Amino acid sequence: MHSLPPEFKAEIRKIVGEGNLKDGEVTSTIDYGVAPENLRAGIVVLPGSTEEVAAVVKCCLAHRVPLVTHGGRTGLVGGAMSRPGELVLSTARLNRILSLSPVEHVAVVEAGVTLQALQIAAAEHRLEPGIDVPSRGSATIGGMASTNAGGISAFRYGVMRHRILGLEAVLADGSIYSDLTRVVKNAAGYDLKHLFVGSEGTLGIITRLAVKLEPQPAATATILFGLPSxxxxxxxxxxxxxxxxxxxRAAEAIWNSYFQLTSNHHSWSAPDYRANHPLNLLIALGGGEEAALQGELEHIYEEVIADHSDASAVLASSRAQEAYIWRLREDTDLIYRKHPAAPSYDVSVPLSEINSYLDCRLADLKELDAALDPYVFGHLADGNLHIVLNTAGKDVGTEKARAIETVLYRGLVAIGGSFSAEHGIGVKRMEALLATANPAKMALMHSVKDTLDPATIFNRSKVLLTEGP
Structure with a gap:
């Protein structure tokens, strides 16, 4: 194991304070998130300010120590994985909401603020961040920006790229890029914040963000449909x-195999709702009065039944029932408990192509292995489908994994889709990016990386197939 030099550690401790550098066995008490490899470096620094982040970066550059930035460690493509000889920088102490204006509908937050913390603070002013993900309790705003997270509201309010008005980031030479613009209209030169949004920590370390907020509806209503197609x-x-x-507010699709898994586990059933529909659809509306929203959903149900007499529906009659129904969609951990490290895929498909895409791709998977019957669920209003194999990761070898990727990504670019909708590239999707991206795009990405991080200090061997000098 490659250990970092004692003099380097001493300098880092001097910057952040003795208790804010976790080394060796002490790191075993830190939650590694979705993958133990996230903390394989065995050393974590927790700076408490942008200035401390900048000083840590300068120290890393001077000692040629690669640096991996961590938020909530909820990423699914290995973007937070670290190795011996690297330093993990956690934004956990950068957890302050610096301002929240109900007049501007803007919050300025540090990168380590969790989505849930921002949601709670915004709700006091009947506002919301305009983005939501199931990992809201641990996912950080900085991490979500770095991965350009999407979630259930993307069709209405956009992904993180559209929620961020301005940001601050530490560059690879330790200088601080600061553009905390709090207005929507800004045509003052290149909008450089977009270089950092979605770059997965490879171009800079986001430290502060100005986030656009949206009015929170006074009431919501949710209905679950069982549909034939x-x-x-x-x-x-x-x-x-x-x-x-x-x-x-939401349109979430749950195909039969995933619905069977979650509804059986939670012992969920409802009168007159059949459990064997090919597709289950959660629809949520927002507005001024709950009774009026429920009446609107009942009207939609009447129209659905007129077209499909075999359809079913359950209209949530309380917040508790609404939350219970949403667990059927959001409890994805059940898959990974049943199939540890099950390979998962995150694709975007144009709405008009979803039916043919799934018909063809799932049939191709069956030809590859008759036992493959993946769990499918996703955001039906924007075409983002999550496909998780019904097998443990250890049972899928390298060659089979590549064959499965080839099947699932086949033709996506040609129909205007994407092999990575909201999870990013990390280490797990680099080959897919190289295989599907326009060559000019790849050349530009390398040029940007070489310009902003010539020593390859940041998140080495992620997104692009590059190593340090």
Whole structure:
């Protein structure tokens, strides 16, 4: 194991304080998140300010120590993995909400603030961040920006790229890029914040962000439909888009195998709701009055039944029932408890192509291995599908994994889709990026990396197939 020099550690301790450098066995008390490899470096620094981050980066550059930035460690593509000889920089102490204006509808936060913390603070002013993910309790705003997170509201409010008005980041030479613009209209030169959003910590360390907030509806209502097909689900979503009262907040699809897993585990059932529908669809509306929203959902249900007599529906009658129904969609941990480290895929498919994509790709998987019957769920209003194999990761060898990727990514670019919708590239999707991206795009990405991080200090061997000098 490659150990970092004692003099380097001493300098880091001097910058952040003795208790804010965790080394060796002490790191075993830190939650590694979704992958133990995240803390394989065995050393974690926790700076408490942008200035301390900058000083740590300068020290790393001087000693040629690669640095991996950690937020909530919820990423699924290995972007937070570290190795011996590297230093992990955690934003856990950068956890302050610096300002939140109900007049501007803007919050300025440090990178380590969790999504849930921002949601709670914004809710006091009847506002919300305009983005939501199931890992809200641990996912950080800085980490979500670094991965350009999406979530259930992307079709309405956009992904993280659209939520960020300005940001501050520490560059590879330790200088501080600061553009904490708090306004939507800003045509003052190149909008450089977009270099850092979605770059997965390879170009800079985000330390502060100005986040656009949205009005929180006074009431919500949720209905679960059981439907015969993708086409029926898409038509139902269109009806919700054009609701006479309220606005669409979520349209989440749960295909049968995943629905069976979660509903059985949570012992969920409802009168007159069949458990064997090919597709289950969660629709949530927001508006002024809950009774009016429920009436709107009942009207949509009447239209659905007129078209599909075999459809089912459950209208949540309370917040508790609403939360219970949402667990059927959000409890993805059940998959990984049943199939440890199950390979997962995160694709975006144009709405008009979803049906043919799934029909073809799932049939191709069956030809590859008849036992493959993946769990499928996702954000039906924007075409983001999550596909998780019904097998443990250890049972999928390298050659088979590549064959599965080839199947699932086949034709996506040609139909205007993407092999990575919201999880990023990390270490697990680099080959797919290289295989599918336009050569000019790859050349530009390398040029940007070489310009901003010539010593390859930041998140080495992530996103791009590069190593340090």
């Amino acid at each position: 993708v086409d029926a689900a898409l038509k139902t979503v269109r009806r919700a888009f054009y609701a006479e009262y309220g606005h669409l």
